Amino acid sequence: MQTSGQLPAKRRARAEVLSQRQADASRVHADAARLPALLAACAGHRTIACYVSVPPEPDTADLIAALHARGVAVLLPVLAGHRAPAWAWYAGPEAVRAGWRGIPEPTTPTLGPEALAECSLVWVSALRVTPEGDRLGTGGGWYDRALAHAASDALVATLVSDAEVVPVVPLDPWDRRVDLIITPTRSIATGAVPR
Template identity: 45%
Template sequence: MSDMGAKPDLRASHLAARAALEPSARAAAGRSLRDHLLSAPEIEMAGTIAAYASVGGEPDTRGLLFALWKRGAYVLLPLLLPDGDLDWASYEGPDSLAPGPRGTLEPTEPPRGPGAVASADVVLTPAVAVDRSGTRLGRGGGSYDRALARVGPAILTVALLYDGELVDRLPAEPHDRRVRAAVTPSEGLVRFP
């Protein structure tokens, strides 16, 4: 099977495994990811953090977003644009989110522009799986590949995963943007060379 043909199958397999997780397991994973990230030096020192509001079976980010905001970090969350690109706006607490397109939750604050992600000290990204070289498997729309292309090479980019989603190898295409780290409940923050 070609690499391009493997991506939809891998995505479907990982999403099915997520769907089978009990709500209590999802909640526990979200708390563990939050704790790992809040103790990471880059997160502790970050003034601006680009993150996302989890939806569906994604690892829960609600507690993490609230903790970052209460800590005083400037938290940017994505707004999905009609062309699939991402704009960014500030998170101002749990009441500042509203339903967006495709089941997303988006901030209600004024948009800052697609380039706002470049001002982040750390970028937290969703992923379906990541391999140990940083290749990220997303949902297939390319939104985060475009956003990550705007982020400088020294900025920590971290994918949030469940256990079992950090794998040895994933297929990659030329437009795919690697992340510099992943965080899982059992392994914590794993940095890639």
């Protein structure tokens, strides 16, 4: 079992954000407002890793569909039956099934963690993030482990609400920073450097 010096603080912060997200009636409007900035951030990238969001996370379904329609190769996580990060290429909505905890995942062949190295942009989930790129993830460290396989020059980005950009988040030594934050009203280049 993973131990964390910040585990109680992280649990409290995660519970607080999830409660706020579930109560937020403006989520659909915020998702629509954020989409143009997400697509702008993806411009010029031909191979992108993303995740399929589930409520109350900020929506990624429209982003994934738009990228696929534009001929961008989209790599998505495969969680069912995999302790180590695993991936598969998105082949359209008809090639998606419910995976671990009901999270949608592709039905295309499963690839190992090294597949992430093919992507020049990696979208990661977050609950809170600082302007410097410190990220509070959803728990479990999946993306921290996955990002060890990313290309050294890959852009790592996340999408959150404006209120989820905060001065500080609880951190552990293995937590990975993000380079870009997209909210419904702004894009923040963090200038992150590896910890």
